Amino acid sequence: MTETTLGVLITKSSSPRAGSVGQIVPGMMAKIIDENGTALGPYQEGELCFKGPLIMKGYVGDEASTKIAIDKDNWLHTGDVAYYDGDGYFFIVDRIKELIKYKAFQVAPAELEGILLTHPGISDAAVVGLPDEEAGELPLAFVVRRPGTSITAKEVQDFVAAKVSPQKKLRGGVQFVDAIPKNPTGKILRRVLKLVGLPDEEAGELPLAFVVRRPGTSITAKEVQDFVAAKVSPQKKLRGGVQFVDTIPKNPTGKILRRVLKERV
Known part of the structure; x- marks a missing residue:
């Protein structure tokens, strides 16, 4: 991220860790915090924060945004949900703003997308939050079928349900699409997915x-x-x-x- 000016995490070629973004570089500090700002221990998910000489001084001409990004103790809040293991390797889980708020739980779309992509009948997938009056948001999956397959929404829901805790089930349903909208770098355009309203595979659209x-x-x-x-x-x-x-x-x-x-x- 540009706010760190240079790379603050590095992976040593002699000891790579699958899925990790690396360990903190010398002279810098990193921590994972919960919603209250309390530092968390290994394998606990929270917001990734950095502190040290590589962190920017602030956004030019935008003091308000600077105060949001950098707290009074000079910690840069990245907006990334992450955790670190016992050896200090960090792993990115998702973006905080993309988390699905289901009741008292926070569900990471990237985790569910990773599971969906292991299904042999799915070539691509994206998950967003579907507003719900009682639960807050329900995980809703957009799925691209592999050519020649005919998996159903229920099969997809059951597949995910067998691999996750109850709060992460696809209670918002499954919608089959021709393609997942992405930007040139491959990032899922969740905002575009949410613009479709409330599609339905069989009916086309449902009155909302x-x-x-x-x-x-x-x-x-x-x-x-x-x-x-x-x-x-x-x-x-x-x-x-x-x-x-x-x-x-x-x-x-x-x-x-x-x-x-x-x-x-």
């Missing part, structure tokens, strides 16, 4: 409602779905669910900005 509650009311998603279902034909039911929001984005003329809403999915 964004609702602003009236002050003092506490209607639930099911109550809204039942209310609509009683007034429409079956194909118009809110099968995509209901998401409660503070406001509905609109342009100056009052037109609903549906693209903005889709970015929230």
Whole structure:
């Protein structure tokens, strides 16, 4: 990362460690911290932080961003979820901003993607968080089938469920796509995936409602779905669910900005 000016982790050719980004270079310090800023021990996942002479002084003309990146003790917060082993080798797990918040748990998309790619019927995959009123977010997988295969969503979900703890199951479902959107360096464009709204392999798309509650009311998603279902034909039911929001984005003329809403999915 450019904020470190030079490489701060190095792997010795004489003792490489599979999957590791290396050990800290002489003169620099590194630590893993939890959400409260407490330093963690080996094999505990948290945010990777660096300190030392190679760290930048700050972003030119952007004091606010500098204060976010570098704390009062001069530790640079990378935004990477990582851990280190007993020999001081560091391993990157994912980006903090990409973590899926399922109930009280944080789920790393990269971990689930790695598992999905071990399935013989999957050529590529990406995982994002699907908003859920009760759980926060549900892991949702976008999967590219290998040519000639016909795996189903349930087979993919069962495959992952057999290899992960309960909170990491693909409770948001599986969507099959032709390709995973990526930038020129191969990084998954999760924002683009979230723009698809709520696709469905069999139906094409499912109606999803964004609702602003009236002050003092506490209607639930099911109550809204039942209310609509009683007034429409079956194909118009809110099968995509209901998401409660503070406001509905609109342009100056009052037109609903549906693209903005889709970015929230």
